[in-house]
Amino acid sequence: MGKIGIAVIGISGVGRSHLQAAKDTPGFELRAVCDVNAQAAEACGKELGVAAYTDHKAMFKADPQIKAVSIATPHWFHPPIAIDAAKAGVHVLSEKPIAVTVSDADRMIAAHKKAKTTLAVVYQQRFRPALAKARELVASGALGRVNRTLLVAADYRTNAYYASAGWRATWKGEGGGVLLNQAPHDLDLFQWICGAMPREIYAKTETKMHPIEVEDCANALLWYANGAIGYLYASTCEIPRDQRIEIAGDKGKLILEGDKLRFARLKEDLRHFTATTDKKWSQPEAAWEEVALGEPGVQGHTRVFHDFHRALDTNSPPAVTGEDARNSLELANAMILSSRTGKPVKLPVNRGAYDALMKKLIATSIGRGQTTAKSKPKPKPKAKPKKKSKAKRK
Numbered sequence: 236m237g238k239i240g241i242a243v244i245g246i247s248g249v250g251r252s253h254l255q256a257a258k259d260t261p262g263f264e265l266r267a268v269c270d271v272n273a274q275a276a277e278a279c280g281k282e283l284g285v286a287a288y289t290d291h292k293a294m295f296k297a298d299p300q301i302k303a304v305s306i307a308t309p310h311w312f313h314p315p316i317a318i319d320a321a322k323a324g325v326h327v328l329s330e331k332p333i334a335v336t337v338s339d340a341d342r343m344i345a346a347h348k349k350a351k352t353t354l355a356v357v358y359q360q361r362f363r364p365a366l367a368k369a370r371e372l373v374a375s376g377a378l379g380r381v382n383r384t385l386l387v388a389a390d391y392r393t394n395a396y397y398a399s400a401g402w403r404a405t406w407k408g409e410g411g412g413v414l415l416n417q418a419p420h421d422l423d424l425f426q427w428i429c430g431a432m433p434r435e436i437y438a439k440t441e442t443k444m445h446p447i448e449v450e451d452c453a454n455a456l457l458w459y460a461n462g463a464i465g466y467l468y469a470s471t472c473e474i475p476r477d478q479r480i481e482i483a484g485d486k487g488k489l490i491l492e493g494d495k496l497r498f499a500r501l502k503e504d505l506r507h508f509t510a511t512t513d514k515k516w517s518q519p520e521a522a523w524e525e526v527a528l529g530e531p532g533v534q535g536h537t538r539v540f541h542d543f544h545r546a547l548d549t550n551s552p553p554a555v556t557g558e559d560a561r562n563s564l565e566l567a568n569a570m571i572l573s574s575r576t577g578k579p580v581k582l583p584v585n586r587g588a589y590d591a592l593m594k595k596l597i598a599t600s601i602g603r604g605q606t607t608a609k610s611k612p613k614p615k616p617k618a619k620p621k622k623k624s625k626a627k628r629k
C-alpha cells in the first residue's frame with residue numbers, strides 16, 4: 236500500500252500532537268486540516284502547506300484521497316464526526332474518551348462496523364512497558380484468581396486550566412469532569428490490565444476544589460463476577476500526582492506505581508493453603524520482585540499513529556478498538572449514574588437511563604464560572620444601611 240492520506244480535525248490543543256505524529260509516521264500523507272475556527276484552520280494549513288477546511292463533511296467530499304482522519308475536538312464532537320467519516324468510508328482515530336455517553340459510543344462502533352472501516356482510539360499509555368508487562372502478568376495467570384483491585388488516579392488541575400476553554404468542565408460542553416477528561420487513561424489501563432470489567436459499581440462523585448459544575452473527585456466500590464472487590468479513586472485535587480494500580484490474587488499480587496512494577500509471587504496458592512494448613516499462625520511465603528521492563532521505544536501520539544497505520548496497512552485491528560475504548564467510558568458513566576441515583580449500577584450501563592440523566596444535567600447546566608462547589612468563595616453580603624432611629628428622624 237502507498238501512503239495513506241490523512242487529515243486532522245481539531246488542531247489547536249492536542250491536535251498539534253496529532254499533526255506532529257502524522258508527520259512522524261512515514262506511511263501517512265497529511266493532506267488537510269479541519270477546524271471550526273476558520274482563522275486557526277487557515278493559518279495551520281498555510282504553515283503545513285496543506286488544505287484547510289472548517290467542515291469535515293465538505294472535506295470528505297472535496298478530497299477523496301483522504302482515507303483516514305484523526306479527531307482531536309472536544310468529546311461531544313467525536314461521535315458525529317466519526318459517524319460521518321464512516322458514512323464517507325473514512326477510517327477514524329478518535330481522541331479519548333471515545334464519546335461522552337456509552338450510547339454514542341455504541342453508535343460509532345456500529346457505524347464503522349457497517350462501513351467496514353477502522354475505528355481506533357487514542358490511549359497512548361497502553362504502550363508504556365510497565366503497563367504492558369502488568370497486563371501480561373495478569374493474563375498469564377501468574378496472579379491466579381483475582382480477589383481485589385485498586386485504582387488511584389490522583390491528578391491535579393488549577394481553576395485557570397478549567398477556565399482555559401469554554402467547553403471544559405460543563406455538562407453541556409464536556410459531559411463530565413475528571414471521569415471524562417483526566418481519568419479516562421487510568422480507567423482504560425485499569426480495566427485493560429485487570430482483563431475484566433466489574434459487574435456492579437457503587438460510586439460517589441463530588442466537586443471538591445474547583446468552581447465547576449461537574450465532578451473533580453470520584454470514589455467507587457466495584458464488584459466483579461468472580462466475587463472480587465475493587466476500589467477506585469480519581470481526582471484533580473491532589474499533589475503529587477499518582478497513578479497506582481494494585482491487583483491481588485491467590486497466587487500473587489502486583490503493584491504498579493507510575494512506571495515501577497513490583498510483583499509478589501506466593502509460594503503456595505492462598506486459597507488452597509488457607510483450606511489445608513493445620514498451623515494456627517501461618518501464611519504462604521511471598522517474595523517481592525522488581526519486574527524487568529523492556530525498552531519503551533517510540534511513545535505518545537506518534538506510537539498511536541504508527542499503530543493506526545499498521546492496522547490500516549495490514550487490515551487488522553488497532554491496539555485500541557472502539558469496543559476496547561468503550562469500557563473506560565462504561566466505568567465513567569456507571570459512576571456518574573450511581574452517584575446521581577444514590578444506588579449501585581449494574582454494567583453494562585442502561586443506555587436509556589444514562590441518556591435521560593445526561594439530558595437532565597445538560598438542561599440544568601449553568602456553565603462556566605457558576606458553581607455549587609464549596610471551594611467557591613461566597614460574595615460577602617453587602618452591609619445593610621443602618622436604620623435611623625425614630626428619634627433622629629424626627
Ligand SMILES: NC(=O)c1ccc[n+]([C@@H]2O[C@H](COP(=O)([O-])OP(=O)(O)OC[C@H]3O[C@@H](n4cnc5c(N)ncnc54)[C@H](O)[C@@H]3O)[C@@H](O)[C@H]2O)c1
Pocket residue numbers: 244245246247248249250269270271272275289307308309310312330331332357358359400415416
Ligand atoms: N490523549 C491525550 O493524552 C489527550 C490530551 C489532551 C486532550 N485530549 C482529548 O482531545 C480532545 C481535545 O482536547 P483539547 O484540550 O485539545 O481541546 P482544545 O479546546 O484545546 O482544542 C479543540 C479544537 O477543536 C476545535 N473544534 C471544536 N469543535 C470542532 C468541530 N466540530 N470540528 C472541527 N474542529 C472543532 C476547536 O476549535 C479547537 O481548535 C478532548 O476530547 C480531550 O479529551 C487527549
